[in-house]
Amino acid sequence: MPADSAAAGDPAGTGTLPFSARIREASWSRHQGLDPSSEDAADRSPGVFDRLFDGSLSVDDYTRWHAQQFFVYEAIEAAAERYAQDPVAGPFVFGELARRGAIEADLAFLMGPKWRSGIEPLSATRAYVDRIDAACAEGPGGYIAHAYTRYLGDLSGGQAFGKAARRNYGFDGEGASFYSFDGIASPKSFKDEYRSRLDRIDLPREDQDRLVEEILLAYDHNGAVLAELGEGLGKNPFAPKVIAAICHHMNVDHAADTLVICRGVGDRPGAESARMTGFDGEGADFAVLAGGAETAIRVPWAAPLSERAEVRPEIVRLFTESRERLAPDTPES
Incomplete structure (x- = not known):
């Protein structure tokens, strides 16, 4: 018809x-x-x-x-x-x-x-x-x-x-x-x-x-x-429940660390706030507020991830590298 x-x-x-x-x-x-x-x-x-x-x-x-x-x-x-x-x-x-x-x-x-x-x-x-x-x-x-x-x-x-x-x-x-x-x-x-x-x-x-x-x-x-x-069908090794739990943890319990990551390895030194919005086996996604506008950025992992236990050490690495990159302006977490 x-x-x-x-x-x-x-x-x-x-x-x-x-x-x-x-x-x-x-x-x-x-x-x-x-x-x-x-x-x-x-x-x-x-x-x-x-x-x-x-x-x-x-x-x-x-x-x-x-x-x-x-x-x-x-x-x-x-x-x-x-x-x-x-x-x-x-x-x-x-x-x-x-x-x-x-x-x-x-x-x-x-x-x-x-x-x-x-x-x-x-x-x-x-x-x-x-x-x-x-x-x-x-x-x-x-x-x-x-x-x-x-x-x-x-x-x-x-x-x-x-x-x-x-x-x-x-x-x-x-x-x-x-x-x-x-x-x-x-x-x-x-x-x-x-x-x-x-x-x-x-x-x-x-x-x-x-x-x-x-x-x-x-x-x-x-x-x-x-x-x-x-x-994207079948391409993310992490279940939505896992992604939600880790994003919530980063945004609520480690909001300052999330901002450091986005300012550092995320190449957004002027970011006013940031939140983690998701991740997959290749990298993590964030929403960054700067200049009154929110933009999406992606930060790649050092190597592909496939297990939940691998995520925390990789986030710690991103935070550590970001703090070193931003030093001496970054306060201790």
């Missing part, structure tokens, strides 16, 4: 199709591009969805995917709070759709209580969140576009993701609670009502067209996040 609804069910472009049908026709090709069962899937390397369904996605990579979704829903649901009483967007703000609490519970189950210290948005996720923020700031159509794309997807294909996660990892509730909508008795009826509201939306045709364009952008951003995640 073509992406342009005017070229299909509405050849004259008269707008006679219901708005929800126009959206579905316009976004069909984007939807198919993300579907592991589509014909296009045979022409690409297995991604997150493919591996989830065939059972080869590790629980660690599943957790990393889940973590990226946290940032997306955090942005959408912050906008939902602002638009709850809006005459146009308000009818599309449903408490029973909210996912952030479920994602937080899943991540606490998967990564432990220090989970927030061990997740950071990928560059594609950051771009996605920036687009959500910008679109929602432009008007109610931006919020509706991003909420529609995510939530109706969760109620549709997302249910298959939940079933696969429970089957693959033995989850019973937490771990895949993101996919459970306990407040919605009938997803089909709910989706029908949602689309009915779209068909009655009080927006001029020009704004409706912009809303459709924003939905296509949302699909593209989601695809970019999945692509970036796909590039």
